Amino acid sequence: MRDHNELKKIANSMRKNIVQMIHDSKSGHPGGSLSAVEILTALYFDEMNVDPQNPKKEDRDRFVLSKGHAAPVLYAALAEKGYFSKEELFKLRKTGAMLQGHPDMKGTPGVEMSTGSLGQGFSAACGMAMASKMDNAPWRVYALLGDGEVQEGLIWEAAMSAAHYKLDNLVAFLDYNGLQIDGKNEDVMNINPIVDKFKAFGWNVIEIDGHDFDQIFAALDSAKETVGQPTMVIAKTVKGKGVSFMENEAGWHGTAPSDEDLANALKELGGEM
Amino acid sequence: MKKIATREAYGNALVKLGKENENVVVLDADLSKSTKTAGFKKEFPNRFFNMGIAEQNLIGAAAGLSTAGKIPFASTFAMFAAGRAFEIIRNSVCYPKLNVKICATHAGITVGEDGASHQSVEDVAAMRSIPNMTVIVPADGVEAEKVIFKVAEYNGPVYVRLGRSAVPTIFDESYEFEIGKGIEIKEGNDATVIACGIMVNEAIKAYEILKEEGISLRVINMPTIKPIDTDIIVKAAKETGAIITAEEHNVIGGLGSAVSEVLAENYPVPVKRVGVKDTFGESGTPNELLEKYGLTADEIVKAVKEVINKK
Numbered sequence: 001m002r003d004h005n006e007l008k009k010i011a012n013s014m015r016k017n018i019v020q021m022i023h024d025s026k027s028g029h030p031g032g033s034l035s036a037v038e039i040l041t042a043l044y045f046d047e048m049n050v051d052p053q054n055p056k057k058e059d060r061d062r063f064v065l066s067k068g069h070a071a072p073v074l075y076a077a078l079a080e081k082g083y084f085s086k087e088e089l090f091k092l093r094k095t096g097a098m099l100q101g102h103p104d105m106k107g108t109p110g111v112e113m114s115t116g117s118l119g120q121g122f123s124a125a126c127g128m129a130m131a132s133k134m135d136n137a138p139w140r141v142y143a144l145l146g147d148g149e150v151q152e153g154l155i156w157e158a159a160m161s162a163a164h165y166k167l168d169n170l171v172a173f174l175d176y177n178g179l180q181i182d183g184k185n186e187d188v189m190n191i192n193p194i195v196d197k198f199k200a201f202g203w204n205v206i207e208i209d210g211h212d213f214d215q216i217f218a219a220l221d222s223a224k225e226t227v228g229q230p231t232m233v234i235a236k237t238v239k240g241k242g243v244s245f246m247e248n249e250a251g252w253h254g255t256a257p258s259d260e261d262l263a264n265a266l267k268e269l270g271g272e273m
Numbered sequence: 274m275k276k277i278a279t280r281e282a283y284g285n286a287l288v289k290l291g292k293e294n295e296n297v298v299v300l301d302a303d304l305s306k307s308t309k310t311a312g313f314k315k316e317f318p319n320r321f322f323n324m325g326i327a328e329q330n331l332i333g334a335a336a337g338l339s340t341a342g343k344i345p346f347a348s349t350f351a352m353f354a355a356g357r358a359f360e361i362i363r364n365s366v367c368y369p370k371l372n373v374k375i376c377a378t379h380a381g382i383t384v385g386e387d388g389a390s391h392q393s394v395e396d397v398a399a400m401r402s403i404p405n406m407t408v409i410v411p412a413d414g415v416e417a418e419k420v421i422f423k424v425a426e427y428n429g430p431v432y433v434r435l436g437r438s439a440v441p442t443i444f445d446e447s448y449e450f451e452i453g454k455g456i457e458i459k460e461g462n463d464a465t466v467i468a469c470g471i472m473v474n475e476a477i478k479a480y481e482i483l484k485e486e487g488i489s490l491r492v493i494n495m496p497t498i499k500p501i502d503t504d505i506i507v508k509a510a511k512e513t514g515a516i517i518t519a520e521e522h523n524v525i526g527g528l529g530s531a532v533s534e535v536l537a538e539n540y541p542v543p544v545k546r547v548g549v550k551d552t553f554g555e556s557g558t559p560n561e562l563l564e565k566y567g568l569t570a571d572e573i574v575k576a577v578k579e580v581i582n583k584k
Contacts, residue, residue: 062340105340105369113340114369117360123330124365127337127345134298134319135341154361157330165322 002046004213011041014076015242016269017089021072023262025093028101031252033073035177035210035237036144040077042216043142052082055109059139062112062128066121067146067175068102069254074111075099083110118146119154122172126162129170129230143172148180151189156201162230163202170230171223175210177239179250198232210235243268275414276439279470280378282414283435284309286421287346291317294425298338300324300347302331307437308348308378328353329361332375336365339372344425347373351380351434355396366430367405374424375400378435380410381521382549382566383471383559385437392554398526400432401499407452408499410434410520410528412473413443416496419450427452436521438559440471443494455502461491464577465509465516469495469528471568472519472547478570483577490577501531503539510540515580517545519573521563524548543583545576 014037022028040063044050048061065074072092079086084098091097098107102116112128115121125143132139149155162170174194182188191197198205204226208215216235223231239253240246243265257265291297291313298320305311305323314321324331328349335345347354354377355362366373382392400408409424409431411417417435424431443458455467459480468476473494480490491513493505510516516536518529529546536542549566563569 113337114364117364119329120333120336120361120365123333123361124337124340126330127334127339128341129337130322130334131338131341131343154329154333157325157327158333161324161327161330161334164325 002217007041007045007213010045010080011037012269014041014073014080016266017076017079017086018072019243019257019262019265021075021089021092023257024090026256027093028072028256029069029254030246030257031179031239032067032146032175032177033070034241034243034246035239036070036073036175037241038211038213039144039173039175039216039235040073042213044077044081047220048142049139052110055083059137061139062141064113064121064125064141064143065103065115066125066143067118067149068115068121071101071103074103078110118149119152123154123158125170126158126167129162129167130165132169133167140169140171145172145174147174147176147178147185147191150174150191150194159198159201159203166228167230168227171220171233172230173233173235175237176234177237179239179253181253183250195234202229203232204229205232205234207234210237211241274441276441277414278437278439279411279414279417279435280309280437282417283376283421284312286418287313288316290421290425291320294344296342296344297425298322298343298345300331300335300345302326302328302349302353304349310348328358332358332361333365335373336371345373346376348376348378350391351377351393351396352391355399355432356393359399363403367403370405370429372428374431374433376433376435379437380434381436382554382562383436383438383521385559385562386556388556389553394523394549394554395526397434397498397522397528401526401531405430406499407431407497409497410469411496412470412494413440415442415444415446415448416450419448420496423450423452434470436471441474443474443477450496453497453500453502455493455495455505457491457505458494459490459492461489462513463489464581465491465493465513466519466573466577467493467495467506467516467528467532468519469498470521472521475568475570476519476573479573479577482570482574488577495528498528498531501535503535506532506535507539510536510542514584515543517547517573517576517580519547521568522548523551525551543580545580547572547576
């Protein structure tokens with residue numbers, strides 16, 4: 001695709017759906033969903049070989065949302081792509097609904113791994129990439145990590161193993177919005193120097209603006225050319241991106257918008273849906 | 274009598290299984306010589322992954338491999354599999370019901386000299402509490418090998434508990450293992466002992482001792498702790514009126530609890546649980562520890578007499 005206007009339209013539609021579904025469910029995580037919109041748009045609408053009509057096709061690329069609490073951005077992308085009806089989005093987190101608070105691979109078409117407990121999706125993504133590599137299969141694995149998530153020890157176990165097994169078919173994005181539940185990463189538990197850390201663990205590390213499609217695609221292209229190393233894309237993002245009053249506010253990590261917030265957010269994002 | 278550790282039988286079974294099924298992959302956490310996965314590694318180096326001393330990632334990577342159609346067998350000591358990696362097993366394996374086999378060795382106090390830090394007496398309780406998990410404790414080498422072949426056929430998460438020490442072989446090759454089925458190995462009418470793992474052999478010894486005294490003890494081998502064989506337990510309660518459980522595990526949460534739950538809800542009779550009495554172990558030789566912590570035929574005999582008196 002790489003028609004940036006088209007991608008921007010999709011991203012905007014996903015943002016509206018994210019705010020609406022979290023409002024409707026009265027709970028969920030808007031901040032870290034909105035910060036990852038461009039990354040998921042680029043993956044699902046350009047980069048990945050996936051088919052919503054055949055979600056389990058063998059040679060499909062896999063995406064793992066390791067920061068599982070950002071489920072709304074994944075659901076918005078999957079609905080936009082056609083894995084299921086957009087009606088499902090607005091039943092998010094409701095009893096008996098398909099869309100769980102955190103991704104459930106058994107119940108939701110297009111979800112490749114059940115995640116939510118931080119660190120675990122990244123580890124499973126490494127296992128998937130190992131499987132593809134041992135079969136010399138063409139499919140690649142993509143993962144999205146939170147910045148706070150890298151405080152989990154399992155992230156570093158997995159990072160070490162991905163480099164050890166030379167998983168150059170694995171690309172991880174670190175959604176570096178700088179905030180976690182209790183505040184700034186640097187105040188809660190400093191993760192820096194994060195670039196040096198992943199480099200020291202043997203990764204090909206690329207730093208980008210995570211809202212700039214050109215930079216996202218350049219990183220994805222560079223990852224494909226990298227042999228013998230997994231790629232970590234440190235994507236600088238804005239938590240709550242696109243909704244002015246949510247931007248850079250840790251308070252919007254896990255808070256649902258009120259009716260008024262929703263109206264204001266949708267107005268900013270280009271009107272009612 | 275031929276003696277072989279269940280971990281040894283596991284290692285042998287893996288090599289045979291690897292020849293039959295190319296989807297079988299094995300992961301270990303720097304203990305392949307101890308867990309006996311080293312044989313598979315030698316035979317199928319491309320299907321063996323050493324994950325280093327990182328048990329959480331051992332399980333997480335196994336989960337990922339299983340999503341692509343592989344049948345991962347992940348091994349480390351029971352303490353680190355069921356203990357350290359508990360939540361990864363819960364959320365990344367059992368919740369999505371992935372086809373991962375966790376084969377944990379060096380379970381129980383017969384780890385011996387390494388002491389309490391390595392003596393897992395809680396693993397069955399922890400694994401049994403997770404929805405979708407199947408928990409199996411083989412009694413000898415023959416059963417262990419048959420278990421490995423059966424769990425490879427079964428699609429879903431399984432925890433197999435294996436031991437360090439060589440144990441007497443109870444079964445011959447004609448023995449048939451089925452997931453979820455207990456098996457009566459000695460007939461009896463006065464009481465029933467339900468045992469798993471190394472305690473099955475002690476239960477057989479108890480049967481012989483009591484026979485001399487004119488007490489008729491039924492012996493049931495219960496390799497599958499979950500799903501537990503309700504029918505064979507209730508039948509034994511009805512026909513013998515008293516139940517003893519025997520396991521190399523804390524009396525809280527393991528076989529003793531599983532059997533008691535079935536009896537309490539279906540057919541209450543006097544019960545006595547033989548096992549580790551909610552305490553940590555210590556360093557020592559396996560046999561001395563079994564004696565000290567009451568995991569012996571004599572202890573079963575005492576328990577049998579106690580429950581019979583309560584009938």
